[in-house]
Amino acid sequence: VFNRGMQPALIGIDWGSSSFRAYLMSTGGEVLDEISSGDGIGSVAAGAYPVTLKRLIGRWLDVHASLPALASGMVGSRHGWREAPYVKCPAGPQDVAQRLTTVEAGGRTVFLAPGLSTEDEAGGDVMRGEETEIFGVADAGAGLIVLPGSHSKWAKIEGGRVAAFKTFVTGELFAALRDHTIAGAFAKAAPAKTPGEAFALGVSRGAGAASGKAEVGLLGLLFGARSLPLMGALDQDDAGEYLSGLLIGAEIGEARRLYPGEEPHVAGAAVLVKRYLAAFGALGVSARDAPPRAAARGLFRIARDGGIL
Amino acid sequence: VFNRGMQPALIGIDWGSSSFRAYLMSTGGEVLDEISSGDGIGSVAAGAYPVTLKRLIGRWLDVHASLPALASGMVGSRHGWREAPYVKCPAGPQDVAQRLTTVEAGGRTVFLAPGLSTEDEAGGDVMRGEETEIFGVADAGAGLIVLPGSHSKWAKIEGGRVAAFKTFVTGELFAALRDHTIAGAFAKAAPAKTPGEAFALGVSRGAGAASGKAEVGLLGLLFGARSLPLMGALDQDDAGEYLSGLLIGAEIGEARRLYPGEEPHVAGAAVLVKRYLAAFGALGVSARDAPPRAAARGLFRIARDGGIL
Numbered sequence A, B: 001v002f003n004r005g006m007q008p009a010l011i012g013i014d015w016g017s018s019s020f021r022a023y024l025m026s027t028g029g030e031v032l033d034e035i036s037s038g039d040g041i042g043s044v045a046a047g048a049y050p051v052t053l054k055r056l057i058g059r060w061l062d063v064h065a066s067l068p069a070l071a072s073g074m075v076g077s078r079h080g081w082r083e084a085p086y087v088k089c090p091a092g093p094q095d096v097a098q099r100l101t102t103v104e105a106g107g108r109t110v111f112l113a114p115g116l117s118t119e120d121e122a123g124g125d126v127m128r129g130e131e132t133e134i135f136g137v138a139d140a141g142a143g144l145i146v147l148p149g150s151h152s153k154w155a156k157i158e159g160g161r162v163a164a165f166k167t168f169v170t171g172e173l174f175a176a177l178r179d180h181t182i183a184g185a186f187a188k189a190a191p192a193k194t195p196g197e198a199f200a201l202g203v204s205r206g207a208g209a210a211s212g213k214a215e216v217g218l219l220g221l222l223f224g225a226r227s228l229p230l231m232g233a234l235d236q237d238d239a240g241e242y243l244s245g246l247l248i249g250a251e252i253g254e255a256r257r258l259y260p261g262e263e264p265h266v267a268g269a270a271v272l273v274k275r276y277l278a279a280f281g282a283l284g285v286s287a288r289d290a291p292p293r294a295a296a297r298g299l300f301r302i303a304r305d306g307g308i309l
Helices: A049-063 A093-097 A130-138 A170-180 A197-211 A218-222 A224-231 A236-258 A270-282 A294-305 B049-063 B093-097 B130-138 B170-180 B197-211 B218-222 B224-231 B236-258 B270-282 B294-305
Strands: A008-015 A020-026 A031-037 A069-072 A101-105 A108-112 A116-118 A125-127 A144-147 A152-158 A161-168 A264-266 B008-015 B020-026 B031-037 B069-072 B101-105 B108-112 B116-118 B125-127 B144-147 B152-158 B161-168 B264-266
Touching: A008 A049, A008 A294, A020 A049, A020 A294, A031 A049, A049 A101, A069 A294, A093 A130, A093 A294, A116 A161, A125 A161, A125 B224, A130 A144, A130 A152, A130 A161, A130 A294, A152 A236, A161 A236, A161 B218, A170 A236, A170 B170, A170 B218, A197 A218, A197 A236, A197 A270, A218 A224, A218 A236, A218 B161, A218 B170, A218 B218, A218 B236, A224 A236, A224 B125, A236 A270, A236 B218, A264 A270, B008 B049, B008 B294, B020 B049, B020 B294, B031 B049, B049 B101, B069 B294, B093 B130, B093 B294, B116 B161, B125 B161, B130 B144, B130 B152, B130 B161, B130 B294, B152 B236, B161 B236, B170 B236, B197 B218, B197 B236, B197 B270, B218 B224, B218 B236, B224 B236, B236 B270, B264 B270
Parallel strands: A008 A069, A069 A108, A144 A264, B008 B069, B069 B108, B144 B264
Antiparallel strands: A008 A020, A020 A031, A101 A108, A116 A125, A144 A152, A152 A161, B008 B020, B020 B031, B101 B108, B116 B125, B144 B152, B152 B161
């Protein structure tokens, strides 16, 4: 039972490869209820989307039979429920809202949001799901948004739309080096709760390599996570922090060459946001964290701009 | 039975982490016989080196009871037979020969060659085993030597000694991305026998990123092995060649900033040398392949300079 200002208006769903998160949202865009699970599309058989959705949020679907449902993320990829083709940048919530794909679940229409694509000197880039988080952060006025993670995304915002973006495989590369290479094998110690000197040294060297001014480039720096402990120039327990710093520093250095000037707004898991803010601090770059639940706000923006509320 | 010019003079051993290769060499440095196996030090228990050596080359040890034996590679690491501490650059065969460590095997002395270390802006670097190959190539007058592989080594030669060197984790990074990341998952097609257009495009972009002049840096390029096929901008079957090109191009670009001017001499497995020469060709850089059996020549040089022949 909700008060009048808290009338349910939207079921927003962020359905990625390995996770599912749904928001019951009010007419004013507040999150009234939230359900999350590990039922990413990687664990959903083709054709099993309607029954999976019923199992995960059937309670909402029954009680709020007339509410619109909007889903973003890999659920709209060719390996998901149905493909919602990429929308080219520049693109904002309105552009995405005009290109929704629809599917049916138990007689109910579910809207699938497309991802974004961009073209650049290196051929281009794609995202699917992150755009809803970005729209949510951009709504608060950010000009440059960072979503750190396996595939970190940096998005340049102009007039409320994503003007351009770039993916950096920072998190995935760190894990692959740590777990599957000799070069990164010393990085297996648990990450520091508070990034320290080894992290800051890595950040500084990684960013220097990305600037094009340092003597040693990124590929030449990575073996340092092994050679420096072997030489006694770095504590072996610090190798993981150093390697993490090299990669995050390189990401920040490369991204700031692409998108100079704007203050980065960092959104995502608290532990990652903290680590990135520490890296910005080590480089003397002003940056801030973004308010939480950006994906919910972005879904609400798309639904409102698309007139499906 | 050998003629007089072919008198056996040295048993040279290149004993790495995952392979073993031994050369029976003449007084003139020719290879008279060769034995190789997969018995790298990773498969040898502590204390089992003498018995392993007897099993692998016992025939030579019996017949040529007075020949000196010299081994290089990971066998001289702290995880090998006995540690032979790194020699600092600049270092040539004579410097290494003065720092041999000895072990005993069935009443016979075996000499272990140390690896090299170098210091640079990024803290420094180490090698162990590659120095014998490098000495072998340098013997023929090369000024800049490239040993492509999991951990590619570039060595600057001055006056027959290694003045400086740098490791690039190119091969290991390629395999880790291909086998253990979503970003590199499209790269699973078998590599092309003759590197083609997708490889050359990757080389050009990777080298451009390393130059510090291109818009997109190396970390920002890697996701292209996934995003470009998803956008239809690259054939999915070409993703592996493209990714291989990005990494090799970045290696060459970074290394040539460190060691400009000299013509690179590339030594190693034929398929890798061919791929690197194709990359140099795509960049318009003159390079050449080095004569085979460089490790045997390097071992001979160390033994001769150390007076153990």
